[in-house]
Amino acid sequence: MAKPTLQEIFVGGFAYFIENGVSGASATSKPASEPLTPWTDGTLGTVLDFKYGNQKIDSNYLKPLPQGGRELVNRSFVTQDFVTIKTREMSEIVHRLQMGVKNVIAEGTPQTPGLEQDRKIEGWLRLQGRVLGGFDRFLHDWWCEVRLEGENVFDEKVVTPSLRFTMIKAVAGVAVAGNSVNWPVQA
Secondary structure (H helix, E strand, O other), X not given: OOHHHOOOXXXXXXXXXXXXXXXXXXXXXXXXXXXXXXXXXXXXXXXXXXXXXXXXXXXXXXXXXXXXXXXXXXXXXXXXXXXXXXXXXOOHHHHHHHHOXXXXXXXXXXOOOOXXXXXXXXXXXXXXXXXXXXXXXXXXXXXXXXEEEOOOOOOOOOOOXXXXXXXXXXEXXXXXXXXXXEOOOXX
């Protein structure tokens, strides 16, 4: 029996994002795991929580029965996979998506807000699910687009932005080769 089958787990998440063009990242070139510097430089900060989800199309139909009448057949097709990550800190990505600026923010240099109407950034997401005891239960890498999820409220509380990372399975009709999920061998 596989180890992931019956486990109580308490998972903490670590998330990293390397934008398209940074450290040679592209849909056809995922940064290597050694050295880790490109990944750790792209930290998204303290991950408060993360949640996987998908969008699907239901295509139920009524099938005729030999004895008469009909029976409902449930059919569903997943059309998109995503993960939503809530962080404790505001990152440059959050500010850029929120303000709709086109380029990476350069402190001290004014930029025009609202120029980017389709507010997304493409790149590689690495999400580590680390269990109590210090080992990774899973490690996933996705070529994806990131968008701001919901609205940030600036009030007396610490802002906890949410980002939605949607996996991109193919670019220009070619499958993205680096999309993966790995369950490391447990010690």
